[in-house]
Amino acid sequence: MNVAFIPVRGGSKSIPLKNIKPMCGKPLVYWTVAAACGCKNIDKVYVATDSEKIRETLQNVKDTDTDGRLDKMEIIGRSQESASDTASTEFAMLEFAREHLFDHIVLIQATSPLLTAEDLDRGFALYEQKETDSVLSVVRQKRFNWKVEKDGSAQPTNYDYFHRPRRQEFEGYCVENGAFYITSRERLLATENRISGNVKAVEMSEDTFFEIDEPSDWDMIQQLLERRQKEKVSTGKQGHQIKMLLTDCDGCLTDGGMYYSENGDELKKFSTLDGMGFGLMREHGVICGIITGENTKLVQRRAEKLKLDVLKMGVQNKFATVQGLCVEKGISLEEVAYIGDDINDRELLEQVGFSASVPDALQEIQNIVDYVAVRQGGNGAVRDVIEHLLRGGYVK
Numbered sequence: 001m002n003v004a005f006i007p008v009r010g011g012s013k014s015i016p017l018k019n020i021k022p023m024c025g026k027p028l029v030y031w032t033v034a035a036a037c038g039c040k041n042i043d044k045v046y047v048a049t050d051s052e053k054i055r056e057t058l059q060n061v062k063d064t065d066t067d068g069r070l071d072k073m074e075i076i077g078r079s080q081e082s083a084s085d086t087a088s089t090e091f092a093m094l095e096f097a098r099e100h101l102f103d104h105i106v107l108i109q110a111t112s113p114l115l116t117a118e119d120l121d122r123g124f125a126l127y128e129q130k131e132t133d134s135v136l137s138v139v140r141q142k143r144f145n146w147k148v149e150k151d152g153s154a155q156p157t158n159y160d161y162f163h164r165p166r167r168q169e170f171e172g173y174c175v176e177n178g179a180f181y182i183t184s185r186e187r188l189l190a191t192e193n194r195i196s197g198n199v200k201a202v203e204m205s206e207d208t209f210f211e212i213d214e215p216s217d218w219d220m221i222q223q224l225l226e227r228r229q230k231e232k233v234s235t236g237k238q239g240h241q242i243k244m245l246l247t248d249c250d251g252c253l254t255d256g257g258m259y260y261s262e263n264g265d266e267l268k269k270f271s272t273l274d275g276m277g278f279g280l281m282r283e284h285g286v287i288c289g290i291i292t293g294e295n296t297k298l299v300q301r302r303a304e305k306l307k308l309d310v311l312k313m314g315v316q317n318k319f320a321t322v323q324g325l326c327v328e329k330g331i332s333l334e335e336v337a338y339i340g341d342d343i344n345d346r347e348l349l350e351q352v353g354f355s356a357s358v359p360d361a362l363q364e365i366q367n368i369v370d371y372v373a374v375r376q377g378g379n380g381a382v383r384d385v386i387e388h389l390l391r392g393g394y395v396k
Contacts, residue, residue, distance in 0.1 A: 289308050
């Protein structure tokens with residue numbers, strides 16, 4: 001059993017009762033609760049609070065939620081000691097773990113309202129990999145760090161100022177954004193720490209770098225959340241029904257590897273899950289196809305096996321190719337969903353109605369798409385995106 005644990009207290013000093021202060025029309029903690037409830041890997045969401053006001057507010061939100069989005073949520077108490085100014089978050093987690101039975105726990109910070117269910121699903125996908133004991137969320141920063149001594153002398157710590165890299169060439173570094181942490185109950189009780197053992201990190205979008213600690217943080221994050229909510233209902237993004245689903249091949253339909261037999265024949269690994277997914281889309285009348293820069297018989301045979309409507313190989317300009325397809329099929333770019341993972345997919349991903357990528361895609365691609373699949377390419381990533389489209393009502 002996987003549970004989410006969201007500790008909130010009524011004693012916030014910088015912003016009194018900030019956890020239930022309205023943000024975009026909802027109490028702040030609502031946004032992380034909704035993300036946790038929407039995560040398919042989480043069975044139950046516990047909100048632990050010492051405040052009767054917070055309890056009443058959350059219960060009212062749940063009671064008036066006609067869509068059932070908060071059905072997984074249960075509000076529980078916590079001791080005054082665990083809610084004090086000096087108590088650590090681990091103290092609250094351990095108090096909870098000693099009173100409840102579960103297998104795995106994801107600690108979620110209520111001050112991270114930009115967290116999404118998809119972020120949590122990607123975290124659990126990483127957690128389920130072999131030799132993984134804990135997972136934490138991070139954000140990649142591309143800033144030049146300096147160490148400054150007491151006398152004012154300074155030295156760079158992560159770049160050479162004689163060879164200053166351009167942003168797109170700079171890998172940067174990852175920092176905790178405090179959004180969530182995943183571990184087992186067994187490890188939590190044994191180490192008394194939210195993470196331990198072999199720790200892996202899942203990257204979140206760049207705007208999730210910020211947490212709400214001060215009033216100035218509130219205004220900035222509310223603007224980011226408002227923009228995200230508007231994008232969900234705008235006609236330019238996520239407001240159109242999807243009538244055509246297209247995907248790149250290598251890295252999306254395959255694992256991106258290049259395999260060769262003893263005779264030098266090239267081999268590719270596809271997933272039967274994706275084939276079933278395309279079948280589901282065809283049942284809804286969605287045009288399906290592959291757009292790729294490759295030009296191989298392997299891809300052609302796979303497209304024929306899947307009975308795809310569109311196969312465009314050897315494509316140099318994917319955006320122009322899809323524009324032509326839209327004219328041919330009598331649909332708009334906003335009615336197209338596209339799955340890509342590399343820099344040559346970017347222009348098309350930025351223009352279609354729904355964009356998606358895979359967990360090991362370039363980070364700059366993951367940052368601009370509407371959805372990042374939980375499964376890897378060649379292991380059901382396209383099926384994952386299709387399920388997301390069907391669940392989200394993008395397909396009639």
